[in-house]
Amino acid sequence: xxxxxxxxxxxxxxxxxxxxxxxxxxxxxxxxxxxxxxxxxxxxxxxxxxxxxxxxxxxxxxxxxxx
Numbered sequence: 001x002x003x004x005x006x007x008x009x010x011x012x013x014x015x016x017x018x019x020x021x022x023x024x025x026x027x028x029x030x031x032x033x034x035x036x037x038x039x040x041x042x043x044x045x046x047x048x049x050x051x052x053x054x055x056x057x058x059x060x061x062x063x064x065x066x067x
Contacts, residue, residue, distance in 0.1 A: 007025070007026065007029050008029075008033075008036055010026065011026050011029065011030065011036060011040070012039075014026065014057070015040065015043065015044075015049065015052050015053055015057055016052060017052070019051075019052050019053055019054050019057065020054065021054050021056040021057065022056065022057060022060060027060060030060075037064065040061065041061065041064060044061045
């Protein structure tokens with residue numbers, strides 16, 4: 001992940017071992033960067049990520065399926 005920006009690292013860490021809610025800035029970044037969004041959706045859909053998401057994150061990620 002050496003090619004990722006600081007905000008991307010923060011986003012990926014937020015849904016890892018110690019989940020925390022995304023900030024508004026992070027959510028805006030995810031919405032506007034399809035590569036990051038696609039990576040998160042793939043992680044979200046994997047059973048390996050079970051327990052790595054806060055309720056806020058789950059709701060946010062599910063919003064991409066409602067389009």
